[in-house]
Amino acid sequence: MKIYNTMTRKKEEFIPVEPGKVKMYDCGPTVYNYFHIGNARNLLVFDVIRRYFEFQDFQVTYVQNITDIDDKIIAQSIAEGISTEDVTAKYISAFLEDMDKLDIKKPDFQPLATQYIEKMIAFIQSLEDMGAAYESAGDVYFAVEKFENYGKLSGRKLKDLKVGARIEENEQKNSPFDFTLWKNAKPGEPAWQSPWGKGRPGWHTECVVMSRDLLGDTFDIHGGGNDLVFPHHENEIAQGESIAGHPYVNYWLHNGFLNIEGEKMSKSAGNFFLARDILQKYSAEAIRYFFLSKHYRSPIDFNEEIIIQSQAAVKNLYHSLKDIDYLNFSELPQYSALQMELRQQFINVMDDDFNTARALAIVFEAAKEVRNKNLVISERMAYARLMVELGEVLGFFRNLKEKLTDVDNFSAKTASLVEMLISYRQEFKKDKNWQWADRIRNDLAAIKIKLKDTPQGTEWEIEDE
RNA sequence: GGCGACAUCGCCAAGUGGUAAGGCAAAGGUCUGCAAAAUCUUCAUCCCCGGUUCGAAUCCGGGUGUCGCCUCCA
Numbered sequence: 001m002k003i004y005n006t007m008t009r010k011k012e013e014f015i016p017v018e019p020g021k022v023k024m025y026d027c028g029p030t031v032y033n034y035f036h037i038g039n040a041r042n043l044l045v046f047d048v049i050r051r052y053f054e055f056q057d058f059q060v061t062y063v064q065n066i067t068d069i070d071d072k073i074i075a076q077s078i079a080e081g082i083s084t085e086d087v088t089a090k091y092i093s094a095f096l097e098d099m100d101k102l103d104i105k106k107p108d109f110q111p112l113a114t115q116y117i118e119k120m121i122a123f124i125q126s127l128e129d130m131g132a133a134y135e136s137a138g139d140v141y142f143a144v145e146k147f148e149n150y151g152k153l154s155g156r157k158l159k160d161l162k163v164g165a166r167i168e169e170n171e172q173k174n175s176p177f178d179f180t181l182w183k184n185a186k187p188g189e190p191a192w193q194s195p196w197g198k199g200r201p202g203w204h205t206e207c208v209v210m211s212r213d214l215l216g217d218t219f220d221i222h223g224g225g226n227d228l229v230f231p232h233h234e235n236e237i238a239q240g241e242s243i244a245g246h247p248y249v250n251y252w253l254h255n256g257f258l259n260i261e262g263e264k265m266s267k268s269a270g271n272f273f274l275a276r277d278i279l280q281k282y283s284a285e286a287i288r289y290f291f292l293s294k295h296y297r298s299p300i301d302f303n304e305e306i307i308i309q310s311q312a313a314v315k316n317l318y319h320s321l322k323d324i325d326y327l328n329f330s331e332l333p334q335y336s337a338l339q340m341e342l343r344q345q346f347i348n349v350m351d352d353d354f355n356t357a358r359a360l361a362i363v364f365e366a367a368k369e370v371r372n373k374n375l376v377i378s379e380r381m382a383y384a385r386l387m388v389e390l391g392e393v394l395g396f397f398r399n400l401k402e403k404l405t406d407v408d409n410f411s412a413k414t415a416s417l418v419e420m421l422i423s424y425r426q427e428f429k430k431d432k433n434w435q436w437a438d439r440i441r442n443d444l445a446a447i448k449i450k451l452k453d454t455p456q457g458t459e460w461e462i463e464d465e
Numbered sequence: 466g467g468c469g470a471c472a473u474c475g476c477c478a479a480g481u482g483g484u485a486a487g488g489c490a491a492a493g494g495u496c497u498g499c500a501a502a503a504u505c506u507u508c509a510u511c512c513c514c515g516g517u518u519c520g521a522a523u524c525c526g527g528g529u530g531u532c533g534c535c536u537c538c539a
Contacts, residue, residue, distance in 0.1 A: 029539080030537095038539055154468080156468070225539030227538055254539095255539070258539085262531080264533080266538090289488085293479090294479095297470090309490080310488085312488085312490090355480095357487080358486070360479095360487070360488080362487085364487055371504080437498085451502095452501055459502080
């Protein structure tokens with residue numbers, strides 16, 4: 001298996017620290033707001049990577065932190081007029097809810113920053129003891145120039161940074177690029193007691209401390225959005241490797257950014273989409289298809305038309321399963337050489353830096369064979385099994401039974417009412433009373449219930465929107 | 466100023482030297498009272514110019530255009 005490593009800017013053969021095990025860490029959200037569609041990409045990408053490792057029989061330990069103490073949270077608590085605890089409680093539960101709606105599997109660990117204060121203090125203390133950090137007026141900073149490889153992940157050199165970057169005015173720092181490990185609390189701010197007085201940890205420290213605690217001081221994969229490469233991940237490396245004296249992470253994975261109709265998404269530009277708002281209108285699987293149809297490292301452009309296309313594409317998959325009556329298989333058919341070959345192709349493309357776009361194409365090829373009436377039924381059923389197996393690796397087909405039986409959103413009573421109307425329409429049709437037959441069909445269509453006359457009788461379904 | 470990415474059918478998108486995956490949409494056939502759905506069929510030579518090669522969307526050089534990071538940010 002080859003994965004692209006931001007550190008070396010090359011695809012590299014994946015060799016885990018411990019054979020058969022994968023230890024991965026993804027930088028999770030800061031819970032000061034509902035998460036947006038750009039966050040969703042990171043979450044979905046790492047969900048699929050995790051699922052694929054599990055499919056390949058790796059024993060995966062997946063850690064994703066939740067930052068629940070931060071300047072933005074304090075700002076939000078003032079804006080909403082509630083305590084910081086209430087802010088984080090509110091957005092953590094919203095986060096978990098939205099994750100579930102997106103069919104994202106729960107990480108094995110979701111540590112909160114506030115659960116790690118003691119360990120962060122001890123860690124910062126060690127950095128200070130070894131001379132990598134210094135205190136200045138109640139704040140503690142990491143001395144960037146003490147870490148000789150600073151910039152190795154992002155390909156930046158301190159001297160280049162000095163040329164163009166806007167330099168933060170802060171006379172307490174020895175060097176403008178030194179970053180905060182511990183921040184002195186202002187009156188009224190949440191604070192913890194520490195050797196440097198009351199304060200809170202800086203953002204860059206929690207990921208190092210948590211990952212070392214849960215995954216060890218060298219682990220396999222660390223991920224996040226592209227924008228975290230510098231400075232956040234760079235700063236993690238500086239801390240982790242200063243302490244450990246050996247590599248912190250073996251493979252760095254970064255997903256590309258999401259644009260909105262070609263523009264960067266930002267609140268001020270008004271082109272800002274929350275995941276939960278999009279989920280109101282479109283299915284989790286449409287969103288998933290949209291993201292997976294593009295390679296995770298490339299930038300992706302979001303607009304409504306694309307999601308509509310994605311929704312239609314996913315429907316295609318379900319039609320195949322309905323067509324073959326997947327739910328009524330008495331037992332799962334064995335794969336023949338044909339299915340095994342397609343399955344192997346799937347593995348090959350996923351082994352090539354998680355090429356989900358090609359993987360998706362393979363699922364669609366299987367779906368096409370499911371509907372291929374020239375094949376014997378056992379062969380078609382085997383393709384259906386394959387399609388579901390591979391689709392699940394990509395995170396599709398959760399609650400398959402409900403989706404295939406349409407019981408999801410409709411009460412049994414609604415269903416029987418529709419059936420009743422259909423039977424009346426049958427009577428009209430028998431009498432060739434097209435006017436009333438069409439009126440029933442049109443009126444149902446107006447409330448998004450679509451009728452289809454097939455040789456087996458009239459079928460109906462609720463249209464997605 | 467420094468670093469980096471990208472440009473493939475109407476739309477989305479894969480493809481890192483061997484003759485263009487897949488999805489959406491569209492057109493035509495079958496089916497239907499008419500529809501819808503389903504199904505079958507059809508649908509690109511890869512931004513421009515030059516070079517390397519038996520052979521290039523794929524490599525090199527030069528253009529043009531788009532975007533990202535360097536500051537909180539997934």
